[in-house]
Amino acid sequence: MSANPVAEHSIIQFDHVQKSFPGHQAISDLDFTIARNEIVSVVGVTGCGKSTMFNLTLGLFAPTQGTVRVQGHDPYAEFDWFRRKVAVVFQDARLLPWRTALQNVCVGMKFAGVEKSEWEPRARDWLARLGLSGREDSYPHQLSGGQRQRVSLARAFAVDPELILCDESFSALDEITAKNLRAEFVELVRSGGKTGVVITHNIGEALSLGNRVLVLRAPGHLSDDVGIPADASDADREALRTRILAAMEPAGSGDVGPSGALTTAGRSAS
Numbered sequence: 001m002s003a004n005p006v007a008e009h010s011i012i013q014f015d016h017v018q019k020s021f022p023g024h025q026a027i028s029d030l031d032f033t034i035a036r037n038e039i040v041s042v043v044g045v046t047g048c049g050k051s052t053m054f055n056l057t058l059g060l061f062a063p064t065q066g067t068v069r070v071q072g073h074d075p076y077a078e079f080d081w082f083r084r085k086v087a088v089v090f091q092d093a094r095l096l097p098w099r100t101a102l103q104n105v106c107v108g109m110k111f112a113g114v115e116k117s118e119w120e121p122r123a124r125d126w127l128a129r130l131g132l133s134g135r136e137d138s139y140p141h142q143l144s145g146g147q148r149q150r151v152s153l154a155r156a157f158a159v160d161p162e163l164i165l166c167d168e169s170f171s172a173l174d175e176i177t178a179k180n181l182r183a184e185f186v187e188l189v190r191s192g193g194k195t196g197v198v199i200t201h202n203i204g205e206a207l208s209l210g211n212r213v214l215v216l217r218a219p220g221h222l223s224d225d226v227g228i229p230a231d232a233s234d235a236d237r238e239a240l241r242t243r244i245l246a247a248m249e250p251a252g253s254g255d256v257g258p259s260g261a262l263t264t265a266g267r268s269a270s
């Protein structure tokens with residue numbers, strides 16, 4: 001049993017992380033914990049460090065200072081260990097155009113090191129769960145944008161990762177399609193016992209997706225950590241929206257802080 005109760009229940013831990021690129025500090029001091037089975041949205045104005053935070057979580061580069069841990073492991077130093085643990089869904093589906101929907105899902109499992117005999121049954125199962133039965137042999141250009149994003153989600157879930165990172169995955173879709181896919185994503189994450197982290201520019205989406213919203217402000221620090229009560233009324237959500245917008249304002253307008261209205265989550269654990 002872990003001596004650190006936070007580490008035991010957390011899937012992502014950023015401990016006073018800084019990340020600098022030559023001549024530019026992208027993350028100044030990012031400190032938060034995401035627990036297993038949470039669905040957390042990350043919002044903030046452009047350039048505030050959201051993608052850098054994702055890339056640190058994926059181990060694409062190391063922090064300049066501080067530590068990043070995913071399930072207690074260093075994602076940069078133990079990159080191979082992460083191949084089956086974390087899946088990413090991007091804004092554009094990023095499918096191979098010369099491969100069918102089924103083959104695209106299989107390719108994700110191939111790169112993740114899943115046993116070959118599992119590829120096709122799992123791919124068929126996940127395409128079916130995402131409403132694409134009968135479209136397994138379609139090529140990306142024969143699918144709508146929403147269907148392509150469903151293939152992309154199937155590819156992510158088929159790997160059976162612990163953690164699914166979504167980088168504006170629903171933002172290129174019309175609102176009805178996005179709403180349906182968001183609801184399916186939440187259901188699949190919850191029923192599969194996964195953890196989801198979603199970057200979005202849409203505050204309504206952030207409030208509808210999960211249990212918590214992290215608000216980042218440039219250069220890469222947390223300006224608010226907003227818990228969303230399961231039974232939040234429309235009025236509550238409107239108050240949360242106002243609070244999130246205030247927390248996104250450039251520094252100088254004052255951090256809202258975790259002791260603000262309604263409820264907060266997460267920071268006390270860090």
Ligand SMILES: Nc1ncnc2c1ncn2[C@@H]1O[C@H](COP(=O)(O)OP(=O)(O)OP(=O)(O)O)[C@@H](O)[C@H]1O
Pocket residue numbers: 021022024025026044045046047048049050051052053
């Ligand atoms: N490889 C890099 N080299 C230099 N600067 C970088 C690099 N990656 C990111 N940055 C800078 O770090 C800051 C944060 O970038 P990041 O992409 O994380 O922001 P973001 O919040 O994801 O923005 P957006 O919402 O527009 O996608 C920006 O000023 C960006 O120019």
